[in-house]
Amino acid sequence: MAPAEFKGLLRPQKSQQTGQFALFSFFVKDLFTLQTLILFGSVVQILLISVLPFRVAVLPAAVLTFYAIASTALGTAFSPKDAYMRDVMVGRTSAQYPSRATARFGNQPAECPIVVFHFGVRFSHPLGLFSPGARQTLDHFNACNDLVFQQTDEYGMLGASPWRAAERGSGNTLMMVYYFRDVEGLNKFAHDDIHRKAWDFLSKGGYKHIGFFHEMFCVPAKAYESIYGNMHPLLMGLTSVKCTNEDGEEVWIQPVVDADVGPLRSQFGRMGTAVEKHT
Incomplete structure (x- = not known):
């Protein structure tokens, strides 16, 4: 008995889905090394502290840290499909x-x-x-x-x-x-x-x-x-x-x-x- 025909999982399209890239x-x-990125962040933080009150100068770093932790926690807890499982074929x-x-x-x-x-x-x-x-x-x-x-x-x-x-x-x-x-x-x-x-x-x-x-x-x-x-x-x-x-x-x-x-x-x-x- 001949094997069954293979089943395509994606619908035919009227034009080619080439997915061009920027x-x-x-x-x-990924242009810069990790050391360069850390150095850049350190320089920016030093400049902020030198011209702004301490509480204001550390606010950008605090906001970025909170955003990273919160987005990771929410993503782990709820695993939003549109963000992490988009187009994934299980x-x-x-x-x-x-x-x-x-x-x-x-x-x-x-x-x-x-x-x-x-x-x-x-x-x-x-x-x-x-x-x-x-x-x-x-x-x-x-x-x-x-x-x-x-x-x-x-x-x-x-x-x-x-x-x-x-x-x-x-x-x-x-x-x-x-x-x-x-x-x-x-x-x-x-x-x-x-x-x-x-x-x-x-x-x-x-x-x-x-x-x-x-x-x-x-x-x-x-x-x-x-x-x-x-x-x-x-x-x-x-x-x-x-x-x-x-x-x-x-x-x-x-x-x-x-x-x-x-x-x-x-x-x-x-x-x-x-x-x-x-x-």
């Missing part, structure tokens, strides 16, 4: 791509090949985003990111997620993880004038403290798998595929399916190789 604010959030899910021709998931795991592309920059300088050349670098990075989001169908871009490196004291390494249908679409993006200008600036700009990188992985069918437990859509789960449904309408479908069924319960099963591995 990259500058994404960087600024249980186990997996990313399985639907057929572009039918908009159906079928029952065969990991049927579609995929291209994974890592694209990032690093500022190895005490001033981080305020170092020489950093602003221009981010402008180019944003331009490339805007381009690929604006022409997702042309380039076959399925979606993206932002990530920071954590191997150093401050989060000055930003990486975008993109997913493409095929390498031809990615190559077309790489040859666009906007990307070429960014490449020329980074490779010929002479800023040795500005690092940049990309990695590409061409993953064939039956060579990948995914599992998410109590997670909101991210990575492959945040991508979406342009499909034609039974009514002939174009819809965008996210590949999040229930993973507690059939072959999706095991690693080899999610790769569609369970039979081969056990024969």
Whole structure:
């Protein structure tokens, strides 16, 4: 008996849910080290005490402390869904791509090949985003990111997620993880004038403290798998595929399916190789 068709957990959309990101604010959030933040707070507090009465000078710190404790206590006691559980899908899910021709998931795991592309920059300088050349670098990075989001169908871009490196004291390494249908679409993006200008600036700009990188992985069918437990859509789960449904309408479908069924319960099963591995 053939396994049942996989059950998609998210409703089809009329347009792609790409979830663009404010990259500058994404960087600024973790721009400074903990020591720098403590020093900044200490300087501000000293300045307040030096010009204001003590009771008034400590009021901002007291208010912030009370707010942090109260919001944490309330969040723990009541666990407001809109704040902490927004978009979280309780249980186990997996990313399985639907057929572009039918908009159906079928029952065969990991049927579609995929291209994974890592694209990032690093500022190895005490001033981080305020170092020489950093602003221009981010402008180019944003331009490339805007381009690929604006022409997702042309380039076959399925979606993206932002990530920071954590191997150093401050989060000055930003990486975008993109997913493409095929390498031809990615190559077309790489040859666009906007990307070429960014490449020329980074490779010929002479800023040795500005690092940049990309990695590409061409993953064939039956060579990948995914599992998410109590997670909101991210990575492959945040991508979406342009499909034609039974009514002939174009819809965008996210590949999040229930993973507690059939072959999706095991690693080899999610790769569609369970039979081969056990024969």
